[in-house]
Amino acid sequence: MTQSLNVVAEPQDIASGVRKPETVAMGVAGILADTYMLTYKxxxxHWNVEGPLFYAIHNLTEGQYEDMFAAADELAERIRAVGQMAPMSLGKIRELSVIEDSEDNLSAGEMCQTLADDHERLAHRLHALIKIAGEQNDPVTxxxxxxxxxxxxxxAWMLKAVIAK
Known part of the structure; x- marks a missing residue:
């Protein structure tokens, strides 16, 4: 194996003015973990929804998981940009996430409600990250x-609109 393949990534000191980059990175890592868990869920x-609103929910969830999958890369790259390491194992992702695993055999309405609740939970965590990033002089995060x-x-709004009574 060549020397160029023996390089192991490690945290770096990035002097961008962000204070406590470890704190910022840990907050972003939690969001990344939640994003991955919610993407899969x-x-x-999306694969298993059935019923009269199949087409609408199938298309809505497709747009959502595609957006979140792309966002995961952006979040991981932000962690690296502040000089820290992004999570590298599914075990770490599960450990950092507050998104609970899915139940089997849910109705379409239950799926929409569960996803809406998860999106709200993630929005709350993002609001906390906004505050942390501001305190650490990190306008990019x-x-x-x-x-x-x-x-x-x-x-969350769109999913709740589907199941509105």
Missing amino acids: THAY EDLATERSAFHEQA
Whole structure:
């Protein structure tokens, strides 16, 4: 094996003015973990939804999991940009996430409600990250968290609109 393949990534000192980059990175890592868990849950519901609103829910969840999958890369790259390591195992993702695993055999309405609740939970965590990032002089993470929060708030609203009585 060549020397170039023996390089192991490690945290770096990035002097961008962000105070306590470990704190910021840990907050972003939690959001990344939640994003991964919710992406999978959304995708699984997308595969298994049935009923008269199949087409609407199938398409809605497809747009949501595609957005979250792309966001995961952006979140991981933000962790690296502040000089820290992004989570590298599914075990770590599960440990850092507050999104609970899915139940089997849910109705379409239960799927939508569960996903809406998860999006709201993630939006709350993003609001906390916005505050932490501001305290640590990190406007880039503040902007990213604000953008992601807007997505999750809208996703919750759309899912709840599907099941409105």
